[in-house]
Amino acid sequence: MAKDPAKCDVDPVCMMDLSAMHGKLAYDFEDETYYFCSELCKDRFAKEPHKYAKKEK
Numbered sequence: 001m002a003k004d005p006a007k008c009d010v011d012p013v014c015m016m017d018l019s020a021m022h023g024k025l026a027y028d029f030e031d032e033t034y035y036f037c038s039e040l041c042k043d044r045f046a047k048e049p050h051k052y053a054k055k056e057k
């Protein structure tokens with residue numbers, strides 16, 4: 001558990017740090033909000049969310 005959502009501003013697809021980025025794209029999946037640098041990454045995530053969603057124990 002325990003990931004502060006405020007610290008999760010990393011694009012899960014390309015791993016880019018988005019904390020300083022403006023206009024990032026948000027996508028909600030399983031009660032978590034993920035952020036992406038571009039439509040491209042968002043689309044990739046939307047197609048295979050389980051591949052990218054952080055579910056590590």
Ligand SMILES: [Zn+2]
Binds near residue numbers: 011015036038
């Ligand atoms: Zn990206």
